[in-house]
Ligand SMILES: Cc1ncc(C[n+]2csc(CCOP(=O)(O)OP(=O)(O)O)c2C)c(N)n1
Ligand code: SF4
């Protein structure tokens with residue numbers, strides 16, 4: 063497989079220059095380099111510009127509702143563990159409408175890769191402030207500047223017990239590809255929050271804005287991805303300098319590992335036939 | 348006194364073991380050859396608050412409760428004060444003399460017999476004051492002429508998990524109540540319920556029956572969030588999950604529930620969710636998602652009175668119109684309403700097939716009365732049910748298809764379905780309107796084609812739909828229209844009517860709420876001289892649906908919406924004169 067094999071005939075509808083294009087390519091490359099086959103991948107998309115990617119990836123796709131990628135992906139993975147399952151959401155999608163699911167999916171640690179397009183706006187609905195928007199961000203829904211503080215998905219995921227917590231940047235395509243590969247290879251629930259400049263609506267968090275600030279944790283020899291305290295510390299760094307890369311990772315058992323009935327063959331691969339319940343009836347006799 | 352049936356009720360605070368005593372007594376009578384129907388009333392509390400459990404014991408099938416009670420076991424004063432009115436003439440109130448009082452004047456006023464028992468003392472002497480309920484069971488058995496052989500077995504089974512001390516104490520408590528009556532009782536109530544030939548029955552609720560039916564039908568993925576009165580489906584399935592090899596997941600909320608189930612269903616699991624109206628409300632957007640992606644899913648709504656939190660632990664049939672309309676947009680859905688435990692078993696298995704054959708959501712609409720009440724039914728048989736996965740493709744079949752179109756336009760509206768993981772079957776299941784390949788498509792013609800294709804599935808089904816069920820005299824000119832749990836009480840009362848009255852009546856139970864058998868129903872109603880609609884709600888929702896689909900407006904309605912089911916007496920007084 064090459065990354066070209068993961069392209070459909072559908073023409074991307076994203077604005078030229080949008081960070082989504084780079085994410086699309088990086089993810090295709092990651093899938094190809096991992097030697098995955100289209101038919102063995104399930105990508106669950108939400109609703110948003112990010113979600114529109116549903117049409118552009120040639121894999122099995124479930125184009126979900128706004129906010130609901132994560133539970134769908136978890137359900138699919140539990141039912142067919144042979145599939146590589148990815149959930150792909152926007153930051154409004156994943157941290158607004160669907161925020162609760164994130165915390166619970168992390169608790170369960172099903173083997174699903176969760177990629178969030180963090181553009182700090184609602185792109186598809188014309189630029190309102192997303193939960194990740196910086197305090198004071200002015201948009202159509204917050205003309206006087208957003209009062210709420212920005213949500214910090216990295217710190218949140220760490221606090222929830224995330225077994226793989228990372229941040230990527232659409233402007234660092236090669237790094238992003240490696241990040242996606244690491245996340246997919248991670249056994250457990252992985253969160254990859256990706257800075258994805260929305261060039262049409264977000265005039266503040268531009269590619270340049272990120273280039274001026276980002277530093278790469280993965281290149282820091284003193285940084286230990288297994289050190290939760292260090293990860294927390296880095297997760298709260300924001301301002302002139304902003305870290306990206308893998309903040310934290312550990313080897314916790316997955317939800318499926320802990321279900322005896324899911325050992326062996328994938329659930330949906332077992333023959334499905336009328337079940338004999340004779341034994342079950344004794345407790346009611 | 349001779350009698351062959353019994354209406355028994357026990358009342359006390361939550362935490363007194365009201366229900367567990369009742370269930371044990373039910374099992375004892377079932378094993379003595381009797382048919383059982385039980386009914387619990389309890390507030391939405393764990394401790395305190397007043398609970399009652401009523402047991403109908405009958406040689407013939409019992410499907411409902413009467414208002415009148417023959418033996419009332421009162422574990423506190425409230426049970427006497429609140430429920431004395433329900434005692435039938437010459438009924439007996441057996442009460443704990445340490446906790447309650449009954450004046451001779453009260454007893455005379457209601458023409459009932461009072462029996463003060465040292466329940467607390469006997470329980471303490473047996474090893475613990477909590478066992479008053481079991482002492483009362485022993486006393487009850489003595490009062491109706493039973494011995495303890497069957498009861499001892501039931502007690503042992505029931506407490507086995509708690510260890511031998513608990514088992515022995517409870518056996519002692521049972522015997523102490525029994526012996527006390529044998530030795531001291533000199534009242535008039537004593538009766539002898541004859542021992543009947545044993546039957547191959549089980550005592551089971553509609554929730555458990557539904558779960559078992561689903562298991563027979565190949566269920567392998569169940570997700571839920573607890574909500575009364577649906578929770579016992581979750582509890583039961585969780586208890587057998589490992590044994591049966593199915594996934595049972597308690598998810599974080601009902602939105603997660605339905606989407607997890609859809610994810611599993613999409614990749615080929617047989618998935619089901621259950622909740623009550625509140626949880627269903629949270630699932631509605633995803634109900635539509637199942638509709639447009641054509642994903643098989645079974646959604647159970649065990650109704651309780653709403654809106655909002657409503658009466659959480661009571662019963663009502665208030666959600667029928669909601670089920671018909673839930674979710675934005677237009678798409679096919681199938682709605683089934685079982686009337687009792689047996690039908691819950693049958694329809695659950697069927698629902699899983701229908702969901703997969705028609706690739707669309709199937710809703711099972713149950714309610715608290717049957718969901719939480721247990722009844723005796725003949726041991727379920729699995730051999731009548733076959734798993735039918737409809738147009739699900741095998742890899743070999745898929746290999747023969749050049750360009751696989753998941754949403755291909757077909758005559759019957761049903762398109763061949765591939766699963767993720769199959770070679771050559773990659774497609775997008777899209778919540779946006781889509782073309783036959785699944786890609787988002789906002790074209791007008793395509794929209795028409797896909798909408799029509801989805802509706803065609805319902806027309807295909809409508810042709811194969813079983814008609815409503817007719818009971819009583821099919822030629823009768825008087826028709827009673829029912830759905831869901833009112834079946835029990837209406838049929839029970841029908842059997843109590845004089846033969847002359849029975850000949851005048853037929854009963855039509857609508858089991859398939861949607862699609863509705865409009866032609867059949869129109870014909871039945873047009874041929875009827877008198878029509879009576881009985882529903883456990885305030886708005887006659889089935890009546891509305893029938894009017895909408897057939898133009899026939901049923902004017903004569905018996906509606907009840909106080910959170911209680913219809914009692915036999917309420918239906919009898921109407922049908923006797925119908
Ligand atoms: C339940 C629901 N509410 C609202 C919407 C409207 N809506 C569509 S996309 C969107 C926000 C998209 O923002 P985000 O998730 O950040 O994705 P982006 O477009 O930025 O990639 C909203 C509010 C919807 N589709 N569904
Ligand atoms: S609106 Fe923003 S996020 Fe959406 S495609 Fe355009 S640039 Fe990208």
Ligand SMILES: [Mg+2]
Pocket residue numbers: 110152153154179180181182183184185192
């Ligand atoms: Mg966004």
